[in-house]
Amino acid sequence: MNFKDLPPIKEQLMKCVRCGKCRSVCPVFAEVKNxxxxxxxHVFIVQMLxxxxxxxxxxxYEKLSACLLCENCxxxxxxxxxxxxxxxxxxxxxxxxxxxxGKELVFDTLWTSPGLLKTSTMLMGGVQKLxxxxxxxxxxxTKILPGDLSKAEKMLDSVPSRSARSQLPEVNKAKGxxxxxxxxxxxxxxxxxxxxxxxxxxxxxxxxxxxxxxxxESKCCGLPHIANGKxxxxxxxxxxxxxxxxxxxxxxxxxDCASCSSALSRKNMEFLFKGLKIEDTAYAFAEKVMDLTxxxxxxxxxxxxxxxxxxxxxxxxxxxxxxxxxxxIKSQPRELLQRIPGIELVEMKNANTCxxxxxxxxxxxxxxxxxxxxxxxxxxxxxxxxxIATCCPSCMMQLRYGTQxxxxxxxxxxxxxLINDFYLHKPAKTAGE
Amino acid sequence: xxxxIIGKELVKILGKEKVLVDELDxxxxxxxxxxxxxxxxxxxxxxxxxxxTEEVQQVVxxxxxxxxxxxxxxxxxxxxxxxxxxxxxxxxxxxTWDEIVExxxxxxxxxxxxxxxxxxxxxxxxxxxxxxxxxxxxSKMCTIGGMVANNASGLRAVKYWATEPYVLGLEVVxxxxxxxxxxxxxxxAIKNVSGINLTKFxxxxxxxxxxxxxxxxRCFPKPRARGIAMAxxxxxxxxxxxxxxVYQAGVLPSGIEILDSSAIxxxxxxxxxxxxxxAEAILLFEVDGNPPSVDFEGExxxxxxxxxxxxxxxxxxxxxxxxxWEGRSVTATAAARxxxxxxxxxxxxxISVPLSRVxxxxxxxxxxxxxxxxxxxxxxxIGDGNVHTAPVINPENPDEVEKVLKMVDEIHLLAIExxxxxxxxxxxxxxxxxxxxxxxxKAVEYMRKAKEAFDPKxxxxxxxxx
Numbered sequence: 001m002n003f004k005d006l007p008p009i010k011e012q013l014m015k016c017v018r019c020g021k022c023r024s025v026c027p028v029f030a031e032v033k034n035x036x037x038x039x040x041x042h043v044f045i046v047q048m049l050x051x052x053x054x055x056x057x058x059x060x061y062e063k064l065s066a067c068l069l070c071e072n073c074x075x076x077x078x079x080x081x082x083x084x085x086x087x088x089x090x091x092x093x094x095x096x097x098x099x100x101x102g103k104e105l106v107f108d109t110l111w112t113s114p115g116l117l118k119t120s121t122m123l124m125g126g127v128q129k130l131x132x133x134x135x136x137x138x139x140x141x142t143k144i145l146p147g148d149l150s151k152a153e154k155m156l157d158s159v160p161s162r163s164a165r166s167q168l169p170e171v172n173k174a175k176g177x178x179x180x181x182x183x184x185x186x187x188x189x190x191x192x193x194x195x196x197x198x199x200x201x202x203x204x205x206x207x208x209x210x211x212x213x214x215x216x217e218s219k220c221c222g223l224p225h226i227a228n229g230k231x232x233x234x235x236x237x238x239x240x241x242x243x244x245x246x247x248x249x250x251x252x253x254x255x256d257c258a259s260c261s262s263a264l265s266r267k268n269m270e271f272l273f274k275g276l277k278i279e280d281t282a283y284a285f286a287e288k289v290m291d292l293t294x295x296x297x298x299x300x301x302x303x304x305x306x307x308x309x310x311x312x313x314x315x316x317x318x319x320x321x322x323x324x325x326x327x328x329i330k331s332q333p334r335e336l337l338q339r340i341p342g343i344e345l346v347e348m349k350n351a352n353t354c355x356x357x358x359x360x361x362x363x364x365x366x367x368x369x370x371x372x373x374x375x376x377x378x379x380x381x382x383x384x385x386x387x388i389a390t391c392c393p394s395c396m397m398q399l400r401y402g403t404q405x406x407x408x409x410x411x412x413x414x415x416x417x418l419i420n421d422f423y424l425h426k427p428a429k430t431a432g433e
Numbered sequence: 434x435x436x437x438i439i440g441k442e443l444v445k446i447l448g449k450e451k452v453l454v455d456e457l458d459x460x461x462x463x464x465x466x467x468x469x470x471x472x473x474x475x476x477x478x479x480x481x482x483x484x485x486t487e488e489v490q491q492v493v494x495x496x497x498x499x500x501x502x503x504x505x506x507x508x509x510x511x512x513x514x515x516x517x518x519x520x521x522x523x524x525x526x527x528x529t530w531d532e533i534v535e536x537x538x539x540x541x542x543x544x545x546x547x548x549x550x551x552x553x554x555x556x557x558x559x560x561x562x563x564x565x566x567x568x569x570x571x572s573k574m575c576t577i578g579g580m581v582a583n584n585a586s587g588l589r590a591v592k593y594w595a596t597e598p599y600v601l602g603l604e605v606v607x608x609x610x611x612x613x614x615x616x617x618x619x620x621x622a623i624k625n626v627s628g629i630n631l632t633k634f635x636x637x638x639x640x641x642x643x644x645x646x647x648x649x650x651r652c653f654p655k656p657r658a659r660g661i662a663m664a665x666x667x668x669x670x671x672x673x674x675x676x677x678x679v680y681q682a683g684v685l686p687s688g689i690e691i692l693d694s695s696a697i698x699x700x701x702x703x704x705x706x707x708x709x710x711x712a713e714a715i716l717l718f719e720v721d722g723n724p725p726s727v728d729f730e731g732e733x734x735x736x737x738x739x740x741x742x743x744x745x746x747x748x749x750x751x752x753x754x755x756x757x758w759e760g761r762s763v764t765a766t767a768a769a770r771x772x773x774x775x776x777x778x779x780x781x782x783x784i785s786v787p788l789s790r791v792x793x794x795x796x797x798x799x800x801x802x803x804x805x806x807x808x809x810x811x812x813x814x815i816g817d818g819n820v821h822t823a824p825v826i827n828p829e830n831p832d833e834v835e836k837v838l839k840m841v842d843e844i845h846l847l848a849i850e851x852x853x854x855x856x857x858x859x860x861x862x863x864x865x866x867x868x869x870x871x872x873x874x875k876a877v878e879y880m881r882k883a884k885e886a887f888d889p890k891x892x893x894x895x896x897x898x899x
Contacts, residue, residue, distance in 0.1 A: 014829045015776045018466050019766045020510040024550070024573040033529045034461075034482060035509060036453065041461040044474070048460065059457055078703060078766035079776065 003093035004050055007274045008085040013050060015079045016043045022073035022083065027354045028066060031371045037066060039073035039083050046090045056094040061229070064090055066368070068361050069227055070354035071325035085271050088226045095229030107230045112237060114219055117188060118163055164191045164198030165214070172202050172212040179209035180299075183250040185241070185264065185289070187257035188220050189393025197393070200420035201256045201292060207423055208300050212254075217244045221255075221263035222272075223322075224359050235272050238263075242278070242285045253288045254295050256416055258320035258392035259359060261291040262327055291323060292416060293391055297332040304339050304422050312344045315418070316385035318376070318399060319352035320392035333391055336415045340422055349379040355390075357398025369398070370405075377402040380410075387411045389418070434499050436478045439523065443481050446491045451529075453480040462506070462517075462524050468780035468837075469514040469864050471828055477504065477518035484530040484546075486604060486612060486646045493644060494610035496523055496892055503608070504894050505640040507547065507579025510571045512779035513862020515583065515639050519896045525644060527578050533557055534647070540621045542601060544649050547578025563652040566593035568688070569858075570762040578645055583860040584637030588762060589719070591816035592687040593653070595858065597636045601625070604647035605635060608888040616649060623651060634883075639860050640894035642887040656687075656721035660731040661754045663746040664738035665712045669693070671741040672714040673791045676815055678737045679718065684730045688719040689816030690761045693795065695771050696812040696823075700760045702770035707760040712743065716815065717761055761812070768810040768823035775808065775825040780864065781841030784848035785819040785857030794851050798822050798844060805840045807833070819857035846871070861898045869899040 003009060022039035023029050029037045042064055048054040064087050073083045164186060182205060190198050205212045218241055222234035241264070245253055255261045262268060269282040296302050315337055323329045330352065337345045356362060356372030376399070380388055388399050391414055400412045440454030453459060456476065463474035478501070483489045496503045502522025509516055509528075518524055531548035538561040545554060551565075552572040558564050569575055569587035579585070581603070586595035601623065602616025615631040635642060666672050676689055692700065692715045701709055709715060716738070720730040731747055738745045748754050768777035786794045795811055798820070802809035813821040822844060826833040845855045845868050855865045855872060869877045877899050887893075 011774065014827065015769055017766050017769070017777055017779060018464050018471070018509075020466065020508055020571065020574040021766065023508060024552075033531075034453070034480075034526060036458050036461045038461065044464060045457075045460060054457065054460070059455075063457060078763045079769050080703070 001276065003089060003096075006089050008082050008271070009046070009050055009089055012081045013043070013047050013086060015081050016040060016047075017079060018044070019078065021076055021078055025072045025076045027070060027072065027356070027372050027375075028068060028368060031368060032066075036063065039067065042067055042087055043081065043083055046086045049090055049093065056097045058094075058098060061091060061094045061098070064094075065229075066365065068321070068354050068356070068358040068372075070321040070358060072321065072354065075325045075328075082271070088271075089231065091227075091229035092231035107225050107228055107233055112219060112233060114165075114188070114191075117220070118165075118192060159193065160195050162195060164195035165216075167195060168198060168202055168214055170214055170216055172206050172214070174209050174211045175206050177209055178211055180211070180251040181249065182210045182212050183245050183248055183253040183288075184212050184214045185218060185221070185245070185253055185255040185257075185260055186214050187255060187260040187393065189259070189397070190257050193397055194393045194414070197256055197396075197414040197417060200414070200417045201254075204296070204416055204419050204423065205254070208296075208302055210300075213248060213250070215244050215248065221257075221260040223259045223263040226263070227359055227361070231272075238269070238272055238282065239278060242282055245288075246281070246285060250288060252290050252295060252299070253285070254290055254292050256292040256391065256414060258291065258323035258326075259394060261289060262322035264289040265327060267326070291327065291329055291332075291391070293323075293332040293336055294329060296416075296419070297335050302336075302339070302419070304341055304419070304426070306341055306426060312342055313387060314344050314346050314383070314385045315387045315389050316346050316348045316380055316383040317351060318348070318355060318380065318388055318390040318395060320390055320395045321352075321354050321358070323391055324352045333389070333415055336419065337389055340415075340418050342422075343418060346383040346385055348383045348385075350375075351379075355395050355398045355402070357394045359394045362398055362401075373398060373402045373405070377406050377408070381406065381408055385410065387413055389413055389415050391415065434501060439499075439501060440479045442495055443479055443492065443523070446495060447481055447483060447488055451482040451484070451488075453482075462509075462526070465509045465514060465516055466512045466779050467514045467517075467862065467864055468778040468828070470517055471778065472834070475517050475519050477524040478521055480524045480526050482526045482529045486606065489525070489606045489644050489646050490610050490612060492523065492525065493606050493608065497609050497890065500890060500892060502892050502895055503644070505578075505582065505644050507576035507582070508550070508571075508574045510575045511579065511583065511862060512782060512859045513856075513864045515860055515862030515894070515897055516579075517863065519863050522892075522895075527644075528576050531576075536561055536563075537621065538563060541623065541652050541654075542621065542649055543652055544647065545577050546647060547576060547581075547645055549577045551575050551577060551580060558652055559655060562655050564655040565599060565650055566653050567596050567599065568593075570765050572762075577648055577650070581636055581645055581648055582638065582640055584858070586814075586819075586858045588688045588690060588758070588814060590814060590819070590858070591689050592685050592721075597633065599651045600632055600636050600648065601651050602649040603632055603635055603645050605643040606646055607643045608890065608893050612646075613643075637860070639862065639898050641884055641898050642893060656723070658724040658727040658749075659719065659721045659754060660727045660747060660749045661757050662718040662720075662731060662734045662738060663748070663757060664716045664718070664742040665710050665744045666714045666716070666741060667712060667743050668741075669713050669795060670792045672716050673788065673815060675716060675738055675741055677788065678740075679734055682733050682737060684720070684733050686718045686730070686734070686816065687721045688717070688814070690717040691715070691811075691813060691815035692717075692761065692764065693811040695808065695810040696764050696768065699767045699770045699810055700764055703763060703767035704756070704760055707756045709760065710744065716742075717757055719758065764810070764812045765821065765823070768812075769825055771810060772808055772825045774827055776828050777810070777823045777825050778828060778837065780824065780837065781844035782821050782823060783819070783856045783859040784822070784844060784853055785817070786848055786851040786853030788818050790851045790853070791815055791818055791820065794820055794847065794853075797847055801840050801843055801847070805836045807837055807840055814857070817857070818853065863896055866897065866899060
């Protein structure tokens with residue numbers, strides 16, 4: 001679809017009154033401190049792009065992509081503008097006019113093919129272990145890669161050697177009486193970087209009467225592509241996933257990744273497909289999508305009795321932007337944590353401010369990402385927690401890096417892992433039993 | 434002087450980090466919240482971001498010597514084009530200079546640099562049980578420098594008035610580079626009638642006289658309790674009548690706000706959890722002070738309001754109070770919610786009329802809306818007669834733009850006709866200049882003379898105020 005015909009460009013651009021509310025809530029603005037980082041300014045530039053008053057060139061792309069797409073401006077905008085969608089649409093428009101080979105390779109080839117993505121991620125991990133990364137660094141290979149990868153490579157220090165997919169069967173039978181058939185949307189981040197989260201998700205779901213099916217042919221949710229100006233690829237991926245998941249009879253489509261659940265949400269489907277033929281099918285698909293924490297609390301209503309863990313562990317919760325801002329999901333993850341015996345939830349200041357990870361942002365904008373991360377870590381450390389819980393693999397990677405960076409002995413986990421730990425000691429019990 | 438050379442010279446003075454010269458960066462400084470800049474954004478030649486008096490002084494001297502305009506800017510949340518280089522020039526972005534120099538709690542005052550954000554200042558002052566009372570709707574964005582330059586006020590002006598009475602002294606860089614201290618060189622006094630009051634002269638001067646680089650503000654003890662009464666009316670006239678009765682009963686609330694039926698819809702659309710009842714008008718009374726007095730005054734307001742109102746809610750719980758008060762303060766931009774394909778515009782948005790004429794004014798504005806076929810959301814500080822009108826239009830439809838500009842002109846003339854002013858708190862800037870003669874007559878001539886005495890070359894924010 002033509003940039004100028006996209007619904008947010010046509011309907012929302014003119015709504016911005018430049019009140020500046022977005023200045024006060026933008027984590028990047030808080031660092032840059034001048035108007036060139038203000039979300040309202042980006043909205044203005046998108047308008048100038050639409051009106052052909054600025055060239056859709058690399059320079060404009062740089063400006064717009066300094067935004068994290070954390071959506072904090074969007075949820076706080078009194079005029080109701082989806083500021084992040086305007087920004088993403090503009091990135092795609094500029095990309096169309098200035099294709100880049102590096103991005104084609106990363107986003108069209110690697111990141112649309114689960115096998116290739118897996119191989120390259122594993123290679124990164126393997127390279128670490130073999131010490132080849134140092135060699136690659138010395139010969140300047142990392143400099144050729146996009147963004148600040150040469151700086152950010154340390155973030156991939158701990159790539160696990162086995163993906164979740166290689167450890168999980170396609171069909172996972174319910175343990176006990178079957179209540180639901182659930183399609184598990186296993187995202188790239190969980191699969192490759194946090195396979196233990198996927199194992200916990202499947203175990204917790206099956207223990208609670210769900211048959212969990214992990215469609216082999218599913219692909220990336222497309223969110224990294226939206227952030228990197230590859231809107232058309234994101235559409236292709238979404239259409240593919242819709243087709244695959246619709247070929248089953250799922251009661252729910254569950255994902256443990258905040259970014260995936262937001263990418264598969266109705267809101268994002270509207271962004272991708274509004275006005276296109278696939279629109280209604282996409283919305284029907286999105287109706288079934290649910291974040292794992294919401295499913296566990298609102299549908300399965302899981303409860304965990306008893307105090308079989310000897311000491312109380314303090315857990316602080318970080319709101320992933322794609323859960324709290326994009327979907328308004330704040331209470332269920334906290335509710336879950338509070339239901340786990342032996343866990344004490346301690347709130348950190350600004351729990352719902354971005355950690356600076358934002359998918360590929362930490363790679364493309366390493367220095368800014370670290371400034372934002374350091375603030376997050378200060379707030380997290382202030383709680384004196386033993387663990388940081390969050391529901392997004394990108395946040396987990398970033399926060400884990402933060403704990404290393406601040407030499408803080410603190411585990412970063414998904415709430416489902418703590419539930420799984422609990423079940424290892426005690427069998428599942430749901431409400432009403 | 435060529436733009437490129439201006440940029441180079443500024444970099445020599447301030448260093449690369451504090452200067453913007455790239456055309457794309459400059460576009461981010463071509464707008465504020467005004468409808469004017471939505472229609473006609475205007476890039477400056479360069480942006481300078483000084484963070485010391487010496488740096489400001491050097492930039493100003495350079496501009497003075499080369500006859501380059503200087504336009505000071507805070508957070509750019511103004512609604513008048515006041516911080517826009519409408520005639521070209523260097524924009525001085527002072528928002529990055531956000532240092533609280535000293536909280537002098539023993540003397541009930543605070544010294545800040547111009548870029549400090551209003552809400553941040555009050556967060557810091559709260560640690561000392563102090564507060565800076567003026568309460569603009571843009572508290573989380575706007576800077577103290579901008580508030581002083583525009584003599585801003587806001588929701589609590591009924592009791593606490595505007596910024597001006599709190600400004601005890603200023604440091605100002607004059608257009609020729611001189612630095613002056615107003616309010617006494619070494620003074621930490623609260624009362625001071627020594628000399629011609631240049632502090633008062635600078636406050637609200639909108640950057641046409643000099644650059645404010647340091648602000649000494651009086652603080653008040655932070656009230657220990659608060660309460661908000663919401664009264665719902667089926668008849669518009671009952672609202673101002675109730676306000677007058679409350680005053681007559683000897684109660685001075687900290688704020689009295691009005692939302693008309695369209696503003697109620699807008700707030701509910703933006704924040705459904707606030708759940709305002711549908712009505713012709715809603716009044717919000719805020720009282721503050723010590724707990725017994727808040728209860729006492731709250732009780733009186735409820736009794737008076739009940740005579741005319743359909744219902745009255747009294748809230749002292751923090752969550753509900755925040756909802757109601759924030760609901761009102763976001764009306765400014767949430768107004769657009771009344772029309773799916775519309776945008777609220779900031780034009781004709783700040784008239785202030787005598788209390789006795791508020792109801793007539795609101796009715797007249799509604800009639801103007803009908804005349805031009807434009808949806809208008811009305812809300813504002815009824816306690817001091819400051820009515821905010823929000824026309825909601827499609828700003829990209831030339832017909833609607835033409836109509837709304839005519840309507841706004843009529844609103845400004847209406848304000849003067851009613852015995853009021855075109856602006857109660859937002860300022861004149863570039864957009865209300867044309868009404869200077871109608872409002873002030875011969876006094877404008879003396880304003881110009883005063884400006885010439887301060888700024889004989891006319892480099893300070895030209896094209897604004899008069």
